[in-house]
Amino acid sequence: MTTASRHILYIAYYFPPLGGPAAMRSLKNVKYLAQLGYQVQVLTVRPALIRFPKDPSLLKEIPAGVKVWRAFCPDATWLFKLLWGLKLNSLVRFIQHKVLIPDHEVLWLPFAKRILHRIVRRDPQISVAVISSGPPSSLSLGLLLKCRHRIPFICDFRDEWTNNPERINIDFPATTQSRELVMESRVLSAAGGISYLSQLMRDNFCRSYPFLENKPSAIIPNGFDDSDFEGLTASTDANVFRLVYCGSFYDRRQPSPLWQAILSLVEAKKLDPNKFRVDIYGRNTRSFVLDRFASNPVLERIVNLHPFLGYRDSLQELLRATALLLYIPSGKNTESVLTGKIFDYLRTGKPVLAIVPPAGLAAELLTKAGIGYIADHQDLPGIAERLMELYWLWENRALGELKVNHDYIAQFSRPNLARKLAKLIDAVATGQPAGLPVHTGAEQ
Numbered sequence: 001m002t003t004a005s006r007h008i009l010y011i012a013y014y015f016p017p018l019g020g021p022a023a024m025r026s027l028k029n030v031k032y033l034a035q036l037g038y039q040v041q042v043l044t045v046r047p048a049l050i051r052f053p054k055d056p057s058l059l060k061e062i063p064a065g066v067k068v069w070r071a072f073c074p075d076a077t078w079l080f081k082l083l084w085g086l087k088l089n090s091l092v093r094f095i096q097h098k099v100l101i102p103d104h105e106v107l108w109l110p111f112a113k114r115i116l117h118r119i120v121r122r123d124p125q126i127s128v129a130v131i132s133s134g135p136p137s138s139l140s141l142g143l144l145l146k147c148r149h150r151i152p153f154i155c156d157f158r159d160e161w162t163n164n165p166e167r168i169n170i171d172f173p174a175t176t177q178s179r180e181l182v183m184e185s186r187v188l189s190a191a192g193g194i195s196y197l198s199q200l201m202r203d204n205f206c207r208s209y210p211f212l213e214n215k216p217s218a219i220i221p222n223g224f225d226d227s228d229f230e231g232l233t234a235s236t237d238a239n240v241f242r243l244v245y246c247g248s249f250y251d252r253r254q255p256s257p258l259w260q261a262i263l264s265l266v267e268a269k270k271l272d273p274n275k276f277r278v279d280i281y282g283r284n285t286r287s288f289v290l291d292r293f294a295s296n297p298v299l300e301r302i303v304n305l306h307p308f309l310g311y312r313d314s315l316q317e318l319l320r321a322t323a324l325l326l327y328i329p330s331g332k333n334t335e336s337v338l339t340g341k342i343f344d345y346l347r348t349g350k351p352v353l354a355i356v357p358p359a360g361l362a363a364e365l366l367t368k369a370g371i372g373y374i375a376d377h378q379d380l381p382g383i384a385e386r387l388m389e390l391y392w393l394w395e396n397r398a399l400g401e402l403k404v405n406h407d408y409i410a411q412f413s414r415p416n417l418a419r420k421l422a423k424l425i426d427a428v429a430t431g432q433p434a435g436l437p438v439h440t441g442a443e444q
Contacts, residue, residue, distance in 0.1 A: 006429060007038075007125040008047065008129065009040075009043060009124065009145075010026065010041070010043070011112075011130065013105055013108060014026060014052075015044035015045070016062065017054045017055060017056045018045070018052050019055035020223060020310060020340075021158075021339065021340025021341065022134070022340070023055075023058065026042075026044075027221055028223070028225055028417075029417075030042060030062065032418030032419075033425075034063040035418075036419070037069055037420065039065075040063075040065075040066050041067045041068075042067070043115060043116060043119060044068065044071075048075065049074075049078075050073065052077075053282075053283055057223075058311060067309040071111040071112040072111045075104065075107075076100060077104065081291060098172050101180065101183075102137050102180050103135040103137050105135035105137050105138070109137060109138075109141070112164075116145070119395045122224050127429045128153070128157055128192070128425050129141075129145050129152070130421070133159070134161075135291065136183075140183070140287050141189060142155070146190050153190075153192055154191065154194065154195060155187065155188070155194050156421075157195060157323060158197055160201060160292060160336065162181050165334055165336070185209065188205070188211075191215065192428040193217060194215055194217045196218070196220070197220070198336060200361055201336050202217060207371065219420075220421055222417075223343045223345070223412040224347035224412060224413065225413070226347070228315060232316050234320070235319075237320075237322075239275065240275055241275060241276045241322045241394050242277055242320070242321050243324070244278075244318060244321035246280075246281045246282060246309065246317060246341060247281075248282045248284055252329050254288065255289065255325075256291050257378070258292075259296070262276075262298075262387070263296065263298060264384055264430050269387060273302055276302060276391070277304060279304050280305050281306045281308065281317055282306075290303065308437075315344060318345065321375050322352055323351045323353055323394075324350050324351070325355075326345065326352055326354040326362065328356040328357065328362055328377075329355075330376055330378065331376040334360060338358075338361050338362055338365070342362055346366075346369050349402075349404045349406070351371050352365075352366050352373065354427060356370050357376060358374050358375070369403060369408055370405045374385040391424055
């Protein structure tokens with residue numbers, strides 16, 4: 001079977017009209033695989049009752065020839081919201097960590113399996129499935145495909161599973177972790193190929209599961225699509241320094257060190273609060289984002305929280321910014337974290353105040369691109385110093401002199417990344433000999 005006629009199934013819980021980086025990765029892969037000649041079908045969730053930001057404008061990017069199947073899911077986050085309102089936080093944690101394993105999206109599986117059987121019956125020519133993770137519960141659909149329908153599957157890991165920094169840096173139940181290690185091992189053993197977000201992620205997986213060295217694999221980071229930026233303007237306000245963040249703060253990602261640094265600079269009269277503001281776009285609450293600084297009068301003037309924006313609108317705000325904010329607190333395995341927004345940041349060419357692990361992948365990427373101002377979240381003097389460097393450059397109209405490495409940035413375009421995924425798909429579909437990696441191009 002030629003590539004032009006190869007039928008593939010792309011399984012992604014997060015897919016338009018759901019928004020966010022996970023949905024964007026799946027959408028762009030589907031879009032450019034279809035342009036490469038693959039016959040693509042998508043299995044995703046029915047969005048109507050899903051409590052997650054939606055961006056209907058993304059639907060128009062789905063190629064006309066792509067059939068999208070949608071399966072119902074009872075979204076447990078509605079229950080969580082009710083229980084949180086009743087101050088039953090401990091019950092929510094119990095359900096999350098002891099009942100809905102490996103994640104609350106596991107409730108999607110019975111409905112997704114029913115649709116999955118229908119898809120395979122209607123198209124017996126499907127030769128490979130690509131399954132986006134997270135949520136990791138979706139990967140169990142690969143076991144069904146392989147065991148019952150003899151269709152190989154590729155795990156496309158955006159995040160690690162049991163070694164995820166958002167898990168190993170909290171008090172996570174050991175019994176649940178043990179159960180999920182068994183689930184993870186079973187899925188990885190059955191997978192025909194693996195797509196990793198970074199070389200470090202691949203190393204982490206192979207250290208835990210040496211047999212993965214003998215499976216076809218590819219290093220496929222997130223990226224940007226030049227077409228998304230067409231028609232957008234890069235005008236900035238010359239009178240106000242705007243530090244912009246698009247996304248949600250949650251769990252350990254609570255940027256209190258930034259607020260401390262800003263207040264120290266204002267108090268030292270190094271930063272004029274009338275010429276400086278922080279604009280945050282996304283699903284956030286002021287009480288969480290500002291924490292103990294929520295009632296601080298200086299931050300009340302400086303920090304502005306805005307609602308979730310559609311993708312194109314968020315890109316426009318990035319382009320209007322003076323500088324961009326990235327926040328990844330240090331901890332176990334946080335060096336491997338590469339959030340999807342980093343690649344849109346790269347495409348803008350704007351300077352980035354990156355409060356991230358200095359030895360991590362995010363810092364490496366931004367430094368190589370020539371736009372990173374790096375400090376660890378525990379290094380308050382370092383955060384203040386990096387912010388003052390940017391503020392001084394802005395005051396002296398010197399931000400335009402940054403030496404942005406556009407050649408390095410270009411490798412992260414979505415069409416380039418889709419071609420890497422296509423090579424992996426072809427390797428798995430044709431039974432490429434084990435041990436032959438397919439991770440070509442720049443690898444993080």
